[in-house]
Amino acid sequence: MNVLVTGGTGYIGSHTCVELIKAGHKPIALDNLCNSSVESLNRVRTITGEEVPFIKGDVCDEKLLHEIFARHDIDGVIHFAGLKAVGESVEKPLDYYQNNLGSTMSLCRVMSAHNVKKFIFSSSATVYSGDNEMPLRETSKTGNCTNPYGWTKYMCEQILRDIVKADPEWSVVLLRYFNPVGAHQSGLIGEHPNGIPNNLMPYISQTAIGKRDHLNVYGNDYDTHDGTGVRDYIHVVDLARGHVAAVNYMQDHKGESVFNLGTGHGYSVLDMVHAFEEANGVKVPYEIAPRRPGDLGTCYADPTKSREVLGWEAEFNQVDMCRDTWNWQSKNPNGYDE
Secondary structure (H helix, E strand, C coil): CEEEEECCCCHHHHHHHHHHHHCCCEEEEEECCCCCCCHHHHHHHHHHCCCCCEEECCCCCHHHHHHHHHHCCCCEEEECCCCCCHHHHHHCHHHHHHHHHHHHHHHHHHHHHCCCCEEEEEEEHHHECCCCCCCECCCCCECCCCCHHHHHHHHHHHHHHHHHHHCCCCEEEEEEECEEECCCCCCCCCCCCCCCCCCHHHHHHHHHCCCCCCEEEECCCCCCCCCCCEECEEEHHHHHHHHHHHHHHHCCCCEEEEEEECCCCCEEHHHHHHHHHHHHCCCCCEEEECCCCCCCCEECECCHHHHHHHCCCCCCCHHHHHHHHHHHHHHCCCCCCC
């Protein structure tokens, strides 16, 4: 398949381009580079030997989207592009609603005009209600999101469901991610956040390499084995392969489907800190900070449906995640800004 990958130069997008190529598909990357670097696609070429066509632009630009669909024989879309910082979404809710909902609706309008009806949506475990029992299943309660970012994912899922109801010829796969970490084993591509990282693992690795004085651990009084928050961390390469499984699935299945992409195992913040230190022989100084509003104590997936229906399950373990994160960080101390 020829797959348009929006947000294709980003962390998950670039790794997914690698796995799509390995599986025989042809990705075309669209990105406005607001939080990524086109250098990632140069690295993808080094890894795979294949050039990924790149278009710089915004998914909200329908004129550009029409040109892309007219020029490239697009069979389906993986929609990663979007604003994604939880804290920032609380400060700038209108930006998040306008960008994340607007881009999804623009994309779907243009896809309909060009009779392209295969769509994989980059969703999130943030769509689940905070009062669910663990582990989270695809049938667990959604809504009651704790921040605008989560609400945009929830609303986009509903928009896509309604599109399928109106036109059952669509094939829509909603992939709910848990906590992507790690990097490609080559160390050529990885997570390159702007400014202070919002996510745990780049914060750990930047602290280990000396870019940060210490790691802030937000809360140590949760009802967990060590008081720190427990999450389902999934290796980004496993996550990327989940998208390939979804591409293969939607070629033969119409309608709307939803899948968790997680490992089914929860690790605390301090579990990850200590595993990182042990795997890489480095120290990660940390300090306990107050809890962040809206954070849950424990959140992890039941990935049974993905295993049984998509034929996908996570292969990489906690040591792999920590080793590959450090391999990327130590080889690229400034990310792609070398």
